[in-house]
Amino acid sequence: xxxxxxxxxxxxxxxxxVNPHKTSRALQVAFQRFMKIAPAFLGMLxxxxxxxxLVPDHLLVRVxxxxxxxxxxGSALGFGSVSIMPGFIAFPLCGILLDRGALYMVLxxxxxxxxxxxxxxxxxxxxxLGAWLALSRNAVSxxxxxxxxxxxxxxxxxxP
Amino acid sequence: MKILKQHPWAVGVGALFSIFxxxxxxxxxxxxxxxxxxxxxFLGQMFKVLPPIFILIGLFDVWVKTxxxxxxxxxxxGPLSYLWAVLLAGTAVGGLHVALPIAHALxxxxxxxxxxxxxxxxxxICRVPMTLFEASFLGWRFTCIRFxxxxxxxxxxxxxxxxxxxxxxxxxxxxxxxx
Numbered sequence: 001x002x003x004x005x006x007x008x009x010x011x012x013x014x015x016x017x018v019n020p021h022k023t024s025r026a027l028q029v030a031f032q033r034f035m036k037i038a039p040a041f042l043g044m045l046x047x048x049x050x051x052x053x054l055v056p057d058h059l060l061v062r063v064x065x066x067x068x069x070x071x072x073x074g075s076a077l078g079f080g081s082v083s084i085m086p087g088f089i090a091f092p093l094c095g096i097l098l099d100r101g102a103l104y105m106v107l108x109x110x111x112x113x114x115x116x117x118x119x120x121x122x123x124x125x126x127x128x129l130g131a132w133l134a135l136s137r138n139a140v141s142x143x144x145x146x147x148x149x150x151x152x153x154x155x156x157x158x159x160p
Numbered sequence: 161m162k163i164l165k166q167h168p169w170a171v172g173v174g175a176l177f178s179i180f181x182x183x184x185x186x187x188x189x190x191x192x193x194x195x196x197x198x199x200x201x202f203l204g205q206m207f208k209v210l211p212p213i214f215i216l217i218g219l220f221d222v223w224v225k226t227x228x229x230x231x232x233x234x235x236x237x238g239p240l241s242y243l244w245a246v247l248l249a250g251t252a253v254g255g256l257h258v259a260l261p262i263a264h265a266l267x268x269x270x271x272x273x274x275x276x277x278x279x280x281x282x283x284x285i286c287r288v289p290m291t292l293f294e295a296s297f298l299g300w301r302f303t304c305i306r307f308x309x310x311x312x313x314x315x316x317x318x319x320x321x322x323x324x325x326x327x328x329x330x331x332x333x334x335x336x337x338x339x
Contacts, residue, residue, distance in 0.1 A: 004212050026218035026222040026223070030218030087287075087289075087293055108302070128261070130333050141281055152306065
């Protein structure tokens, strides 16, 4: 995160030195685009906040570390698709799941869909990509996540 | 009124949420307070990530020539363009929601749709800091197999879907930059 700030300040500084006029236009562009999308971002945050409350960590652990691997895998794909989660919450959670006996393929299903498929981010994605492209991207990503899950299962000897 | 027209769902969700929050605070409804805390913590993170990202997008918009992006990432650019998109995504921060405005900025500079899609999905699966984090919790074997399987699939499928939409002259909405 710090590195992002350092890069931004360095680039903004050099831009300012080379051409102050262009730099002020860049800031205008930044501000306008940010304000245009801010409502969609806030809406997404509300959905994420509600989704994370409805699916608390202990419920995830109980469902994803189950005996029946098919149910665990299916729910991992489902939970992962609905929500998005910052990496610093998601991976420690995966670590806990692993300790509680969750299979690698279940974690693969969960983390891959978490990062690539987003039901709660869909309205935001739709604003940027349009409904059709957003829908196609999510559908294709879900299939890829399923393939990755099966590959992980085969590789770690958890399947068949 | 303009905001209602552009983001009807966001305004609706926001209004419901505000009423729910006020009600929860007033009555001390515990789940409502928990959701409120979630919301505030995410909001805090957004305010940390988004300002630098949008400033970088602004600088990109002003300084980088459309022809440059078009030549390397646009129509007529070779297979190498997908490699650039993956590398670019590797340095991205945040999740899909942060990658979206960046991908759209690339599109405005005439990157092709396939590239936009590769960037979005690759930003999900192979961001460098996130990968290090993942490997430390789940092991390198896990991360390697995930990469080896998902990355080729992402590039291939994005190229196909991108071509398909391009051929139908699909345009991304431009309401997020003007109008």
